[in-house]
Amino acid sequence: MLKLYIDYFKRKLKNLRKPKKEIPIDFEEIVEEQWQADFSRPETCRFTTETGDGYTAAFLPPKDGQKAGIKVEAQRKHLYAWTVNQVFRYKDVIIEADITLPNRGGLAVDAAHQADKTHQTDEKQPEQQKAGSFAGGLLFRYISQSTFYALMISDAGWVRLDAVVNSTPMPILGWVKIPELNTSETKPQDSCYSVKIIANNTTITIIINGHWIACCEDDTIQAAGKIAFAVQNWETYPQAAVVLSRFALDSFPMTVENTYTEANDFAAVPPEARISLAKTLYAMGLYVPALLQLRAAARLRDPEEADRILAGRIYFAQRLLTEAETEFQTVLAANPSNEEALTELGGIYYRDERYADLQQLLAKVPQSLMQRSAFLSNIEGHLFHALGKHSEAAQSYSRAFQLEPAQGLFSLHQANELYNCGNKPEAVEAYIQAARVFLQQEAYADLSEVITILERIAPDNLKTISLAGKYAYTRGDYDTALLKLKAVCKKGSEDSSDWYLYGLLLKTEQPKEAVKALKKACALEPEYGLYQFRWAEALYLTGGRYKPVLEKALAADPGNGWVHNLCALAALDEGDIPQAEAAMTEARRILPDEIALLVNYLEIQRQKGKLADCLPLFDIEGGTADLTVERNRAAAFHALANAFADDGAYEQAQPWYYKALKLDPKNPELLTDKAENDYALFLLNEADDGLVKALDIEPSARIYQLIAAIAVQKGDYARAEITLRTGIESFADNADLRYDLVCLYRNTKRLEQARTQLTELQHYEDSERVEALTQALGAGMHTATTLADSPLDDSGKKAAVENPDAETPLETQPSKSGTADTKGAGTKTADSEEETQEAQKTQVSRESASRKKAAPRKKAPSDKK
Known part of the structure; x- marks a missing residue:
């Protein structure tokens, strides 16, 4: 018994000496906590530092008075990347953060591309120019790479909220302008935004720099998720970076509820914020929420003219014409010369066929205002049309078109009225004028309607035939286009675009005739660089004296990358590899994402014997990939494989064919x-x-x-x-x-x-x-x-x-492509001042020097555009 007692106590003492096992932390757990990131060390900030495909997330230590934080950098255009806070998940939470976006003046702009226009705001809001060029923000309720909420702030000072499901963004709140901060005269170089997000059940409240922006209702994602810090880069800058210098969260339910109630207290939200939100909601087509925000703002201050006009437009969009009329009448009672209210009210009367009211309204319009307002002139034309006064209607529409030459419908209305008056010659000219605008704007449905009329009333008019040919060309009906344009050119057309398009249509089947047509286009408009380029290209393909013309094209349009591409091909034919490489480098600088130029560049390197030196351009994982490769991976891998095959390196080509097929099987x-x-x-x-x-x-x-x-x-x-x-x-x-x-x-x-x-x-x-x-x-x-x-x-x-x-x-x-070929062209109407240039893609032959025969490459439709 004694021995048993002794053994028992020995085991007890032994167990006491054993260290206790730590219970592992479940980072997927949904927790209630109040936590603030410590950016003094990377280990205490919870955000992951990483390097991925085209982006890096790095820890920034405090330096020279600059705060520590996390920096996420997009290293190429059109990139959306983020780093995730891997610790715990949250559903109802208050997130506070300081996000810094660099000053746009300090970033290198890609001169080869215009500013990004993808993320423009609605044209109904003239003060909203565009959202910006890049953005930074927070992702929350982050379930996976394809499902999360995203709050993004642009470099231009706009904010938006999206629900992303299956990698498809669904806007909850479109771009809203963030109110400017009252700063000192010396503004900071970078823009710092203090962001507060209150996610409470199905509501998301956004407060930036202390300004209430919106309280959105959305039930798309109701599961708990993680939080991430993101950057999004569009077209303007080759690189963009944002910094997170403060981050805190609170997920205690009572705190979240109280903070939500306090932030959205009716008296706490200024009317200006509600009106700004109403504008965005109206642009998104969310008319009822927009109207509710306007009514809430009206309880805090008397509506201004702009508020009532917005309310009237919302009512009109919902077909509530009586309510809309009331709003516009109220504006006109205070300001009888308000052009927007007059136009909108006139539209209501015309839509409701209240011509007597419309006539009374327009009688009150000052003549000076009528003479300078295209839209009021258009409404006046509508009135005269309804009254059967076709001559007066034609004059009003003509004035409207002179004030707004980009509105082809004004000229179309004028033509209809002139034809109704029996003035056929002037009607034909007005129809042609409208058709040219529609062609330039690619409004093909309207263009088709006008051409149908012209072919009925003026079928033999050369301008009618020309427009019909151009319309057929835009639809890809090249046989009809060739027939029409051949007819007008044979009758001595003085429209340079007729000869230009005729030349493009002839270049495959009748290359020598194409040279003559393009020469005529250049004679009619010698300063237009695109015509000179196409003429030089046609001469090059037919073995003519292209060099003088090519020099003219380069002088007229040095910013055309395809001209430099043709210079490179010409130099390559002459065996001048350094000159070819220099010209191709310039072409690729201007057009950095064109796969055709990459093909030609690889051919130059192949002839130099340096094809293997191009491999870093295709190293996606290593971060040295060329922009063209990043954006056109399958086509780029295909091009490299073909280049190796042309060089007889079939074994080296094989893995690149496999990579390309994996992406494009x-x-x-x-x-x-x-x-x-x-x-x-x-x-x-x-x-x-x-x-x-x-x-x-x-x-x-x-x-x-x-x-x-x-x-x-x-x-x-x-x-x-x-x-x-x-x-x-x-x-x-x-x-x-x-x-x-x-x-x-x-x-x-x-x-x-x-x-x-x-x-x-x-x-x-x-x-x-x-x-x-x-x-x-x-x-x-x-x-x-x-x-x-x-x-x-x-x-x-x-x-x-x-x-x-x-x-x-x-x-x-058979070769994988034919001899030097051209994809694309620009079209230019005779009376258009705008040069519309589409891609002119001239590729070198894929035929290796050792092969004796090249089957012609299959001609794609784009070869004629």
Whole structure:
């Protein structure tokens, strides 16, 4: 017994000496706490420091009086990145933070691009120019990378709130201007915003710099989530960074409820804040909430004219015409010359067909105001139209159009009234004037309506035919466009854009005629750089004297990256690699995200023997990737793979084809290029599989050629024959398929069939290879010794491996693109002062120097735009 007691107490003492195990903290737990970040050390701030795809999140220690914090930097354009506070989750919470955005004057602007216009606010709010160029903010109730709330503040001082679900942002609050702080005369270099977010059940209250911005109701995300600090960069700056220097939260339910109640107390919210919110809600189409904010503001102060006009517009948008009329009448009672109220009230009367009231209203309008107001002139035209006074209506619409030349509808209304008066010649001119505006603005529905009228009342007018041709061109109906533009050019059109578009339409089928047309366009408008460029390009493609014209194009439009691209191609043809590289560098500086220029750059480096030195440009993970690669990853990897293949480095090309296919697995051209590379490596089954996939997606003559070549390599001549015949049925004009079929018959000793197909081939092609084949068949030769590209016996199966650049039995190593080609163009109407330039993408040939034949690249619709 004694021994048992002793053993018992020994075990007790031993257990007492053991250290107690710490209970692990569950960072996914939903907690109630009051916590403030300690930015003195990285370990105490909870936010993760990391480096990701195009962004970094780093800890900033206190330095030179600058506060410590977390800095998130976007290292490229069009990037949305964040760092997550990994500790705990919160649903109802008060978040307070100080966010600093750098002064825009200290950031490097990408001169090749205009300021970002993606995030402009609604044009109904003239004081709101645009949201900005980059933004920083907080994500909360962060469930995953695709689900969270996001409050973002832009560098221009605007704030917005979004619910992001499945990576799709749904605006809860559009851009709202943050009230300016009362600062000293010397403003700080950077903008610091004190942000307070109160997330209480389904309400989110936003307070910035002590100003109440909004209290939003939304039930999209009601689960608890984490908190993150984010940066969003758009188009203007190549890099942007934001800093979080203070962060605190409180998730005790009682505190959250009390703070929410206090922040949204009716008397605590200034009327100006409610009116600003109402403007944003109206722009978002949330009419009832906007009206409620206006009514709440009216309880705190008497409505101003702008408030009543906004209220009237909200009522009008909801078809509450009586209430809208009351608001506008109230404004006019105090200020009879208020143009906005007069216009809006006139619109109500016209919509409600109250022409007597409209006539009385316009009679009160001062004549000076009527003469300078396009919208009142338009309303007056509507009134005269309703009264059957077509001549007076035409005059009013004409005045409106003169005041607002960008409003093509004014000219269309004028034309209708002139036609109703029986003044057909002036009506035709007004219709043409309206059509030109619609064409320039790409308002194709209105343009179609006007052209239909013109073709009915003035079908032989050259301007009518010209407009119809341009409209057909914009729709991609190039056959009709060619017919129309050819007609006007033959009749001596003096419209330079007619000749320009006519030249673009001719450049593929009749390149020499295209040169003449483009030359005429330049003669009519010699200072327009785009015309000079296109003329130079056409001369370059046809072997003409392009250099003087190219110099003129460069002088007229030095900011056109495609002109520099053409200079690079010209230098490359002459073997001047340094000049080609310099011109291409400038082209890529101006157009940094164009994949066509990357293709040409790789060709220059390939000819320098420096293709391997380009690999860092494609290193996404290493952070050295080129902007073009980042934005067009699949196409960029495809281009690099093709460049290696052109260089004969088939093994090096293979992994890049795989990377490209992983991102774009259904691209038929990519599948075909990969299959050709497989063929060069004698991976016949893999090549066959890829070609069958490509054939299902989009058949091409090149695919049929390669499948036939693989079949020959496998000894399956029956399949090769069927494949080529099927290809000829689909691509009857393709001489290469017919040539390969002749070679197949000849080398399988079916001479009669070979001669029959040769006769067909001679209708489509007259060349040295056809002549050689004719002589060989005429001499009754059955071996492949005469034609280097026709050894179809089994002994040639390994030719692709031993000499991958040698021509195949069916000459089925077609190039992946044709010779220098052009994608895109600009269009310019005769009376448009605005130069509308679309991408002109001239690519070097994908044909390697060792290959002897290049099948023409499939022409995309964009080649003619």
